[in-house]
Amino acid sequence: RNRHLVSGYAIDSLSQEEEQEKEVAGSGGGGTWEVVVVGGRKKQRRRKSEKKVVVEVDHGDELEGGGGDVDGDGGYERQREHPFIVTEPGEAARGKKNGLDYLFHLYEQCRELLIQVQNIAKERGEKCPTKVTNQVFRYAKKVGASYINKPKMRHYVHCYALQCLDEDTSNALRRSFKERGENVGAWRQACYKPLVAIAARQGWDIDAIFNAHPRLAIWYVPTKLRQLCHAERNGATAVPAVSSSVSAKTDHVTF
Amino acid sequence: RNRHLVSGYAIDSLSQEEEQEKEVAGSGGGGTWEVVVVGGRKKQRRRKSEKKVVVEVDHGDELEGGGGDVDGDGGYERQREHPFIVTEPGEAARGKKNGLDYLFHLYEQCRELLIQVQNIAKERGEKCPTKVTNQVFRYAKKVGASYINKPKMRHYVHCYALQCLDEDTSNALRRSFKERGENVGAWRQACYKPLVAIAARQGWDIDAIFNAHPRLAIWYVPTKLRQLCHAERNGATAVPAVSSSVSAKTDHVTF
DNA sequence: AGAAGGACCAGTGGTCCGTA
DNA sequence: AGAAGGACCAGTGGTCCGTA
Numbered sequence: 001r002n003r004h005l006v007s008g009y010a011i012d013s014l015s016q017e018e019e020q021e022k023e024v025a026g027s028g029g030g031g032t033w034e035v036v037v038v039g040g041r042k043k044q045r046r047r048k049s050e051k052k053v054v055v056e057v058d059h060g061d062e063l064e065g066g067g068g069d070v071d072g073d074g075g076y077e078r079q080r081e082h083p084f085i086v087t088e089p090g091e092a093a094r095g096k097k098n099g100l101d102y103l104f105h106l107y108e109q110c111r112e113l114l115i116q117v118q119n120i121a122k123e124r125g126e127k128c129p130t131k132v133t134n135q136v137f138r139y140a141k142k143v144g145a146s147y148i149n150k151p152k153m154r155h156y157v158h159c160y161a162l163q164c165l166d167e168d169t170s171n172a173l174r175r176s177f178k179e180r181g182e183n184v185g186a187w188r189q190a191c192y193k194p195l196v197a198i199a200a201r202q203g204w205d206i207d208a209i210f211n212a213h214p215r216l217a218i219w220y221v222p223t224k225l226r227q228l229c230h231a232e233r234n235g236a237t238a239v240p241a242v243s244s245s246v247s248a249k250t251d252h253v254t255f
Numbered sequence: 256r257n258r259h260l261v262s263g264y265a266i267d268s269l270s271q272e273e274e275q276e277k278e279v280a281g282s283g284g285g286g287t288w289e290v291v292v293v294g295g296r297k298k299q300r301r302r303k304s305e306k307k308v309v310v311e312v313d314h315g316d317e318l319e320g321g322g323g324d325v326d327g328d329g330g331y332e333r334q335r336e337h338p339f340i341v342t343e344p345g346e347a348a349r350g351k352k353n354g355l356d357y358l359f360h361l362y363e364q365c366r367e368l369l370i371q372v373q374n375i376a377k378e379r380g381e382k383c384p385t386k387v388t389n390q391v392f393r394y395a396k397k398v399g400a401s402y403i404n405k406p407k408m409r410h411y412v413h414c415y416a417l418q419c420l421d422e423d424t425s426n427a428l429r430r431s432f433k434e435r436g437e438n439v440g441a442w443r444q445a446c447y448k449p450l451v452a453i454a455a456r457q458g459w460d461i462d463a464i465f466n467a468h469p470r471l472a473i474w475y476v477p478t479k480l481r482q483l484c485h486a487e488r489n490g491a492t493a494v495p496a497v498s499s500s501v502s503a504k505t506d507h508v509t510f
Numbered sequence: 511a512g513a514a515g516g517a518c519c520a521g522t523g524g525t526c527c528g529t530a
Numbered sequence: 531a532g533a534a535g536g537a538c539c540a541g542t543g544g545t546c547c548g549t550a
Binding site: 135 | 393394
Binding site for chain 1: 541542543544545546549550
């Protein structure tokens with residue numbers, strides 16, 4: 001029953017994704033989430049009213065009692081994913097939360113979705129994406145992985161990068177931030193610094209570093225990470241290390 | 256005086272580009288062409304009226320008598336590049352025409368422009384294009400190479416690809432089409448077939464073929480060439496070799 | 511306050527079609 | 531008729547900000 005839609009991926013403590021897909025993954029791919037999304041999807045930017053109607057129609061039977069839906073609010077809105085909390089490696093999140101193993105698992109899923117998109121493109125003789133593009137996110141929705149979306153994945157790319165490039169440091173950071181009771185945002189911010197240090201050791205070419213790693217190469221280098229590396233390479237003084245704003249438009253001469 | 260704006264490139268029979276830049280290339284990069292383009296450029300899509308006004312203002316002194324401008328029409332429109340004709344390797348085009356050596360030279364110039372754009376991007380710590388993108392065409396305009404434009408370059412990419420991948424075949428094709436008095440369009444069409452043959456020999460992966468060649472790797476594989484390779488790999492029968500339409504939207508399932 | 515993600519927007523790849 | 535290229539357009543990368 002606990003099969004994932006993308007492929008049988010063995011991982012523990014995935015929580016929300018699994019809850020929601022119980023009794024859905026098996027049903028021929030026509031689960032509630034997928035219906036919602038596919039129904040609203042064709043070409044037009046979806047208007048708000050549409051969305052709600054669709055959700056009301058096919059809600060309240062399959063997701064009910066599944067473990068975490070229809071919060072206390074008595075409403076019928078589509079559920080968001082539970083927020084992430086800082087967990088140690090291997091630790092399951094408690095309550096209506098998702099852990100960081102689950103976060104990283106989503107990046108692996110995206111990789112598998114990309115591979116599928118690439119295979120389809122090759123079969124058809126179409127141009128073949130080398131990165132996780134909009135097309136891949138659209139495909140994710142289509143196959144029912146509606147908990148994957150672009151803003152979320154882009155938001156945490158550098159955290160996944162640290163996990164790929166230096167798992168020990170990544171694990172240590174998680175433990176330390178968990179212990180200190182820091183929130184996800186603080187942990188996320190803290191992931192920049194060790195990455196910049198890695199870049200420093202390797203000649204500052206963050207693109208080359210991403211591209212040299214097979215699982216990381218499919219992700220665009222986040223703007224802020226690129227900017228931090230650039231700033232640090234030049235006067236490391238002027239930059240308050242991982243300040244929250246290398247930020248606003250380092251005034252930009254365009255052709 | 257015959258310096259090019261991009262770099263001193265040694266090539267013969269360039270005709271129009273050289274004519275037009277005589278007395279302009281030396282003037283600090285502020286020649287007529289550049290003024291026209293830079294003037295109309297900032298952000299807004301240029302409206303027609305604007306364009307004409309700008310041209311009228313700074314026309315009629317530098318280009319006049321330069322060798323091929325202000326055709327017989329007595330008007331003040333910006334000149335187009337002379338059309339290409341099929342020339343043999345090394346042959347200069349006569350009259351108000353440009354030869355194929357000049358065409359291929361434009362691809363080399365784009366490569367140099369890309370390298371400049373890449374260097375600037377690296378200096379600034381910005382993302383660095385690996386292909387000839389819109390940014391490069393914009394840069395070409397900015398540095399005064401206004402005879403380079405996207406539709407033209409994309410139109411003939413596969414001709415340049417043949418020149419890169421099999422110069423002998425490319426040369427033979429030029430001679431044969433010149434001899435038979437064929438026009439440029441016919442020559443251009445004929446360039447597909449030997450490319451498909453090359454792809455066939457190398458396992459049909461036209462993207463890999465482009466990427467393996469240092470000068471070709473910076474160009475996007477043209478849609479039609481990709482389609483022809485795909486079609487030929489499958490039932491070679493159903494496709495009238497280089498038909499003018501593999502073409503219209505090989506009905507396309509999108510995610 | 512902290513976080514998830516729909517939706518927007520500037521600039522892209524691609525090429526049509528009004529122009530000469 | 532043959533050809534050059536301005537200009538358009540669907541879908542992209544990037545991320546803000548209204549939402550919960």
